[in-house]
Amino acid sequence: MNHPGATELKAMAWTGVGVGRPHESAELHVLGQATYTDDIPELRGTLHAALGTSSKPHANITAIDFAQVLASPGVVAVYTARDIPGTNDCGPIIHDDPIFADGKVEYVGQPIFVVVADSHDNARRAARRAQVTYEELPAILTPQAAHAAKSYVLPPMHLRRGDCQAAFERAPRKLKGTLYVGGQEQFYLEGQIAYAIPREADGMHVYCSTQHPSEMQHVIAHALKLHSHHVLVECRRMGGGFGGKESQSALWAAAAAIAAKKTNRPVKLRADRDDDMMVTGKRHCFWYEYEVGYGDDGRIVAAKVDMVSRAGYSADLSGPVATRAVCHFDNTYYLSDVDIRAACGKTNTQSNTAFRGFGGPQGAIAIEYIVDEIARELGRDAYDIRKLNFYGKDERNVTPYGQVIVDNVIHELCDQLEESSEYRARRQAIDAYNAGSPVIKKGLAFTPLKFGIAFNVTHLNQAGALVHVYVDGSILVNHGGTEMGQGINTKVAQVVAHELGRDLRHVRVTATDTSKVANTSATAASTGADLNGKAAQDAARQIRDRLAAYALRLYGGVPGVLAGGASGAASEADAAAVEEVLFYDDTVHVNGHAIPFAELVQKAYLARVQLWSDGYYATPHLHWDPKAMTGHPFSYYAYGAAVSEVAVDTLTGEWKLLRADALYDAGDSLNPAIDLGQVEGAFIQGMGWLTTEELWWNAGGKLMTHAPSTYKIPGVSDCPEDFRAALFKNRNVEDSIHRSKAVGEPPLLLPFSVFFAIRDAISAVAGHKVNPPLQAPATSEAILKAITAIEASR
Incomplete structure (x- = not known):
């Protein structure tokens, strides 16, 4: 047997991966020296642009008077759809998303024109002076209303396995219900921005805060009626994206490029926070109707769910988001007989888009809600019902869409977290506390996750x-x-x-x-x-x-x-x-x-x-049949679990996250320091989605939560004082980069435990005998509403 020599041993010990290293721009971030798009020195002659937007959710434009706009200080020009040299479209898949509205508006905030002026403030002030005359049309604002009217941006999709109806009818126990889970604003620190600079021979150089430079290149080339080689899109860094800059940066890039092309001068288009939130799409909110059959032991034998998302006025990425929601409905559970339907409701609101998790969280939370309901109906601990329904190793290991799970570590991971979080002892302690506390109720929840890694669309991998x-x-x-x-x-x-x-x-x-x-x-x-x-x-x-x-x-x-x-x-x-x-x-x-x-x-x-x-x-071995909704869409799965403990004031609806334990499977991590940061950040962001971040449109279709003053993301005070995040020791069975696993989106499912811990605390008001009708986000108002409902049912 050959033993390695000293040189070989040193080589084996040396590594550039698998160790915690600082973020390459960390020092620049702290010192304020990191260059973002707005920090690029402006060329001489640079102009600034602002968008003029609709004040109606659905209307025909009968007239526009730009006289006051053009008379405003510093204004150079105004451009509309008619001034676009090429195609008036920025839709990433279906061409139903105009850069500028042409004759009809379909949501409050939809861009109609762009004003070009000598300064950002002058452009923005001038844009608000346009006189637009409308002929109003009926508007649809909610996914429920869209579903009732059969108003969809795409044909509904349907995934079936087994005979769900027959299995449901045979089931010893049944439950039916509805659930609403709200959307979420990406709320990146750096807003949407593009800086377009004309170059020689029809060239256009666009600095853009975007997650998809090639898509921006295509949109700009089509808008300017040029070839892709004329357009250079560059992005050094973004101040956050979270999906909001995957497709929707195209509008800003195209508008800046059009203005630069028409004026033959550099043009910067930077969105103020209010404008950004009014114009751009968010995470899709979902409405669910479900019915489930299960045994006396809590094992699910039939699951049917009808999911409808608020897509907004155009398709954008709603189709792939719905597909991923369908493929993540199972989460960590084997479902033998399922009937899963998903529809993308066309509404007169912002066109919703990618957001961290891309439909996966919306799909998985539905089954978690169902399991939580089953547990309370049986008077059992929800974690025990979850474990009973977990995917198996060599059997019960095929997903509803036909992919065989070969890397299942959810059993080992949850066993480790159960022990390290002291889950059983804390459950007993909380029950004892609640028995003697009439106003403050504590809640505890243990939730798992399984998340498939790859693009839904195979060629993007x-x-x-x-x-x-x-x-x-x-x-x-x-x-x-x-x-x-x-x-x-x-x-x-x-x-x-x-x-x-x-x-x-x-x-x-x-x-x-x-x-x-x-x-x-x-x-x-x-x-x-x-x-x-x-x-x-x-x-x-x-x-x-x-x-x-x-x-x-x-x-x-x-x-x-x-x-x-x-x-x-x-x-x-x-x-x-x-x-x-x-x-x-x-x-x-x-x-x-x-x-x-x-x-x-x-x-x-x-x-x-x-x-x-x-x-x-x-990425090898990927295939997907979108019609049959079957195949092998994911390269591998990432796993994780979290335990959260909360305290809820039943008189005010206020709550506090007391402790969070999170364990995440990052495979053989490339950089444990960065990965832990991603787990912690995703946890807090997901917690915000499910608790404080509420999107609200008024009856006139206007988004009223369009600024930090009205939209509440988690702050430092919302983070738990006791936060224990760790990486599960594992090694990817697939030949990923150094056998690591992705860590961007999956950890956002970990704070499901926060939502269900709040629900657990509310249910303690009625001795855990009633399922609280808690919807997400679980704001203080929603918590009080759920408490009132269960008190009335006692």
């Missing part, structure tokens, strides 16, 4: 990257992902550093740029590090293999290496020898020689060895 090694040994990386604070650039840099054996300080990641890596997918669906990390690894590995082959030629005495030329890679016969060359600790080890990386690079350059490479990755 691909990525490219460029890696350059310079003669001094420094490394520059460009990839198709976008940095929105989640640390993708840090992780990709770690992957490249690991591959080439370099310290992380020698690797730099540049701005995402459509002229460097083309045809990129959005940074979304939790695939950013998975896809772009693999692509960058591929590029770096090609360079490493070339350097290894060259090192063998110099120091190894291996015949045939680079026989095809100095810039060629090793032949098949030499592949094993190339693998024996070790790259670690900024040094290349070959045949007993230790050569500094930078020194070998300099020699390789003189020998005309190619020191840059492109990389590519496409």
Whole structure:
């Protein structure tokens, strides 16, 4: 048996991944030196734009008078749909989303025109002086109303397995009910913004805060009636995205580019917070009607659910969001016979769009609500009912859409959290506390998660990257992902550093740029590090293999290496020898020689060895039949669970999260420090969605919660004093980047435990004998309403 020598042992110990490293821009963020789109120095002659928007939810435009707009200080021009050189559309899938409304408006806040002026304030003030005459039309504002009117942006979808109706009729026990879960504003720190600069020969360079530069490139090219190669879209970083800048940054990018093209001057379009919230879409709210059959032990034997989302006035990404909701309805539970329907209700409100979780949270919360109901009906602990219904290992392991689960760790993960959170003892302690506390009631809940990782649309699961090694040994990386604070650039840099054996300080990641890596997918669906990390690894590995082959030629005495030329890679016969060359600790080890990386690079350059490479990755084994709603849509699953303890004042509806324990499966984490931060951030953001963040439209279709003064995101005081987040030790069974797992979206399901802990506390008012009719978000008003309802039923 061959034992590794000292050199091999050192190589095995050295790593660039799997260790906590600071975010690559952390210091710049703290010092205020990180450059966002609005910080880019403005070129001489830059103009500023503002949108003029509709004041009606549904109406024909009969006349527009721009006289006062054009007479306003600093105004240069006003442009409408008729001034667009090409296509008046910014819809990502279906072309039903105009850049500027043309003849008809379909929600309050819909852009009708853009004003271009010498300053941001002048443009914004002038935009409000337009005189628009409307002929009002009937408006639909809620998903329930849309469903009743059969008003949809897309045909409804339907997934069936088994004979749900027959199984329901045979079931010993049955329950039916409804649930409403509200939407959520992305509330990124940096609002929507684009800065468009005309270039020579019809070129257009657009700096844009976007998760999808390639989509922005396409929309701008079509709007300007140009080819994609005329348009360069660049994004160094965003001040948050959360899905709100996946498709809906297109409106702002296109409007800025149109104005820049027409004036032949640079134009910046920056949205104020109020305008941003009034114009852009949010997380889809959902209305559910469900019926479930189950046994005396609590095992579900039949589940039927009808889900209707508030899509808004156009399709946007509502179809894929609904698909993911359907595919996540099962969450961690085996459902033998199901009937799942989903519809995207067309309403006269903002066109809702991607939001962290992309329909997954909306799908999974429905089954969690159902399990919570079953437990209370049986007088059992909801966690025990959850465990009873978990997917199995070798049986009961096929999802309703036909994917076999091969990586199930939910049993082990939950067992670990049950012990570390002291769940059983705390449950007994809370029951004792509630028995002696008539006003303040405590609640406890344990909720699991299973989240599929990949884009619903198979062809989007691909990525490219460029890696350059310079003669001094420094490394520059460009990839198709976008940095929105989640640390993708840090992780990709770690992957490249690991591959080439370099310290992380020698690797730099540049701005995402459509002229460097083309045809990129959005940074979304939790695939950013998975896809772009693999692509960058591929590029770096090609360079490493070339350097290894060259090192063998110099120091190894291996015949045939680079026989095809100095810039060629090793032949098949030499592949094993190339693998024996070790790259670690900024040094290349070959045949007993230790050569500094930078020194070998300099020699390789003189020998005309190619020191840059492109990389590519496409996720394997994915397929999906959208008509049958079956296939293998996900590369793998991420798992997690959380336990939350709350206290609720039954007289005021106020509540407090006392303690939260979260355990998340990040696989073999690329960067545990960043991943823990993502888990904690997702937990608080998801908690906000389910508790304080309420979207409210008045009877006239106007969004009234359109500013920090009326829309309540969680603050520091809302965070639990005792917050115990940890990563579950695991290793991805799929060949993901270094066997890690995605950590962007799945942890947002962890705070389901907060919502159900509040529900548990409310149910204690009636001795846990009644299911509280609590809807989400569980605001203080909603909590009081639920308490009143259960007190009335006693």
